[in-house]
Amino acid sequence: MSRIYIFFALILLAAIAAGMVRILRGPTAADRMMVAQLFGTCGVAILLLLAKGLDNMVLLDIALVFSLLAALATMTFVRRTWQGNDGEGADGYPS
Amino acid sequence: MPEDTRIFNFCSFADLGRRMPLRFFLFSLVWFVLTGYDGAGWIIGFPAVLLAACLSLLLSPSPGISISLVGACRFIPFFLRQSTLSGIDVMRRALSPRPVINPGLVSYSTFLPEGAARVFFVNTISLLPGTLSADLHDNRVTVHTIDRDQPIWANMQNLELHIAVLLRVSSVKEKK
Amino acid sequence: MDILHNAGMFFIILGLPFFLSGTVGLLRFPDIFTRLHALTKADNVGLGLIIFGLALQSDSWLMVARLFLIWLLVLIASSASCHLVARCAMQKKIQPWSRP
Incomplete structure (x- = not known):
């Protein structure tokens, strides 16, 4: 019965993997960074399902840290990388 | 109250x-x-x-807000319903054979006071159907909408009133 | 107990399509703003449904509280980072895609 949770987690993993195409396509750095956001929410859901499926409550704490780290990563990216000069033109597209 | x-x-x-x-x-x-x-x-x-x-x-020494219990009882069901609708809305647009979108920018000026109430407003906009807060200058919020045919203005006002009740903002005093 | 378990399973299964459509939107929508729409809204609803389903299946109130705390934190974090990315895109003068 608990295998079904792991199956659900695999579906979500496939959703992340498909989202990775956006990293390749871009075009702006923020488009790529959005996949990290996807990783955050999907990752939390995967960890919650695994916590249930493997009956390991430690994964719940990892899920919590994961969500906060994803938010932190996006904020740092916006403040430090994207607002500064990183080889992109004023329009946000690679120059 | x-x-x-x-x-x-x-x-x-x-x-x-x-x-x-x-x-x-x-x-x-x-x-x-x-x-x-x-x-x-x-x-x-x-x-x-x-x-x-x-x-x-x-x-944040003083957020300068107080939460009303009555407002919370009204706001939470409203928020849950609206954010579920927003998910369904996005799903419908993303999965249709040709993405049905007609995006645009709308400028909206809010009567909510500066600080916690306005920040809360801006963050909630992004979780409601068809709207995304893109910028905030003083009391003008730039809202990106995924469908210009939706009644954005009415939705914003509805949300604004819910937040005003939740955080005990007197709308009469601030509105000009 | 069995009814709660099945109801929980129903909500978990209901949550999965939202995640998938969030990814589809991320890949198909034409510009950064519309992609943010897809990502923020669909994923949060999907996570909310999965958390609601797991809460129905959990056996202690503490676990329910913990799950909802996680949901609340993800909600705050994703709406804040969504706004930050959108605002930065506006400052960079990225033109929103509009229907020709």
Whole structure:
């Protein structure tokens, strides 16, 4: 019965993997960074399902840290990388 | 509104003695939820909660808001319904054979006062159907909408009123 | 107990399509703003449904509280980072895609 949770987690993993195409396509750095956001929410859901499926409550704490780290990563990216000069033109597209 | 509907009241003057215990209690609650009934955990938990409470007072001494219980009872179902609708809306647009979108920018000026109420408004916009807060200058919020045919203006006003009731903002005083 | 378990399973299964459509939107929508729409809204609803389903299946109130705390934190974090990315895109003068 608990295998079904792991199956659900695999579906979500496939959703992340498909989202990775956006990293390749871009075009702006923020488009790529959005996949990290996807990783955050999907990752939390995967960890919650695994916590249930493997009956390991430690994964719940990892899920919590994961969500906060994803938010932190996006904020740092916006403040430090994207607002500064990183080889992109004023329009946000690679120059 | 009668006094007994208040659950929090940060509104008062700079009396630390009153705010500190409340924040200490809230952070203790978070710690309890995270760690459970483990008594030994409080050896780390107590200093951590104390530091968190001090830090939050340092960073935001007075949020200047008070939450109304009646407002919360109205706001939570409203928010849950609207955010579910927004998910369904996005799903419908993303999965249709040709993405049905007609995006555009709308400028909206809010009567909500600066600070917690406005920040809350801006963050909630992004979770409602078809709207995304893109910018904030003073009281003008730039909203990106995924469908210009939707009644954006009415939705914004509806949300604004819900937040005004939730955070006890008197709309009459601020509106010009 | 069995009814709660099945109801929980129903909500978990209901949550999965939202995640998938969030990814589809991320890949198909034409510009950064519309992609943010897809990502923020669909994923949060999906996570909310999965958390609601797991909460129905959990056996202690503490676990329910913990799950909802996680949901609340993800909600705050994703709406804040969504706004930050959108605002930065506006400052960079990225033109929103509009229907020709």
